Amino acid sequence: MAIGMAIGVDNDPATFFRPAKSSGSIYLNCLMYKELLAMVYLSNQLNQSEIGKEFAEDAKNLKSAIQEHCWDERDGFFYSVDLNLTPAKNRLDNTLGKDFMIHSGYPRDYDCLIQRIEVWSGFLALWAGIATPDQAKRIVKEHYSNLKTFNSQSGVRTLSKMEKMYSMRASANPSNWRGPIWGISNYMVFKGLKDYGFNIEAKELALKTVWLFGKDFETNGALHEYYEPETGEPLLNKGFQNWNYLVLNMIAWLEGNQVVEEF
Template sequence: MDTSAFRQAHAHILRIMPLIQHAAEGRLRYPYLTVTYGQHYGGHIYCWDNHHMTLRFAAAGEPEQMCYFVDNMLSFQTASGYVPCVINIADGGSGAISNFHAQPFLAQNAAIYTMLTGDAAWAETVFPKLKKYLSYWLEKHAAPFGLCRWRYPYMSGFDNEIAATVFPPDTIISPDLNAWLYLELRSMAYLAGMQHDVSAQQDYHCRAETLKKAINTYLWDDEFGTYAAYDLCAGQCRVSWGDGTLSGEVGQYAYLSCPALIPLFARLAEPERAQRMIKNYVLNPDHFRSPYGIRSMSKSSEYYNQARWGNPPRYGDHRRLTNSNWQGPVWIPLNWFVFHALLYYGFVVEAEQLADDTFKVIAMSVKQCGFMRENFHAETGEPLYADNFASWNILADLMPDYLPGGKPKLSLFAFEK
């Protein structure tokens, strides 16, 4: 391990963690964390950012940040089960874009917290609300084949992910959403078991296994050997341009993008498939692996770019005319997800190298700017956008804990315990 880069990254993360902690204020009833400690994004909770931030605080001995997060989010739940994905001190979630449902991390967060603390009483209080929240996902975002879909690409957090950016809304079934929902269902089964609700536990477990089968049936492209988005209009997975108008290798990997990586993190792939995908794409420098981590899109895609701001989706909401760019740059959460997938599927040396590259790119950013940014140029390591960034980047210094000989402070897969 590159101990110098790790020490620099670790020291910076420890320095900024107190700066993103805030007492309850305004419409937020519980203490909360902000994604930056600068002038932007203050007073807001963003679902998937905050989920990952609370994991870092839990590892530092503050698991209460996890229940604060879940309680803050669920305090704005409506009778339908809907939970705003973004909430804030000024108006709660009422000013958010309508139908932007909280990304599927709340059950995972609650399960990990409960496993860490043994707080079954708290889990019992939030379980009915989590049931309604997850039912909203499974019913309102339902797609064919027993799968689910994002309504707009930004709702995934991968703001301008290429397949959902190019094709019309509701026509793309993305592997990331369904992988997250699988983890949510497994987490709900765990929480039901904590309450000795055998019927609910079995129901959620069966639904998770059914979803797993659908993911591996419809969202795996065996020709290319990768998970991919399913195009309902074409009736097939979308890796290549694939309409017969282009010859040779042009457009062959046009839509090979970061959502394909999430089923590996969720441990959905059988070993043979995982080995194939990891060797051919994840670790391949022509695709996802850059010297600075994991690209958000295959380098072999014609859409691959390193713009500081991503182009908005052609069918996107008019209120979102700029997006964070997920069409090429390296993002720390992708490094985190792939790191854990590599370890699970037996690529230990490669996981350690990815951790080293993560520390190096963070150390470069801190040295150059004095802070982390949210993403990095995949070919040069240059910090690209968002000053004084914290968010999920603060997970990076936990990576060594999961390597052989380390002592992880929390399990990301509570349901396996």
């Protein structure tokens, strides 16, 4: 559950300005799943296999919950979910007669509602290894490759171009994740494509990112925080470095050299 502040994707509409603990963020859930797998790895490296088994069980349960609640078979995508629901218990309503229990015949029996807002975070199910092969095929075909939604000249839009909230405003505090291209999101989607064997699409995205940063550095002598999807023009914060250097991993992969893995 997210409170919508300082979660890394500042103004993701699925969490931004929502009530506290009302959003089951696909972004945060995918990150937590990878964190749990990292703890399994670290536990095994420290010869603490019993502790590792506990983390592995937590990871298994989280993956199952993400599959159950966040995958949308209709759209073929992973979404955040809305947890802002009233309790499912029957409620006494004396206005309709003594001891009348409203909606007692069929109270709510679902835990959450899918937020069908097309945010780039849905691709993280590939990066985290949560998606099944069939799900991955749908995600790539119906969403990654769609020029009307995510796919652009500069990479993956952080919010579908078809969403009403789509915006290219240069903003800080919050930084804008409502459509602009970010180096970190391009990289994480690239990594998921590569890991699931979509090498043509992974190469396409890697080349777009190399072009984006190369153009910026050649023109401005520095990199920026995020970019306009069609032209690749920088929108904010000249000199931003940080995860932009992950493009070096993309270059290594393109050239057939050793690529640094998470763990």
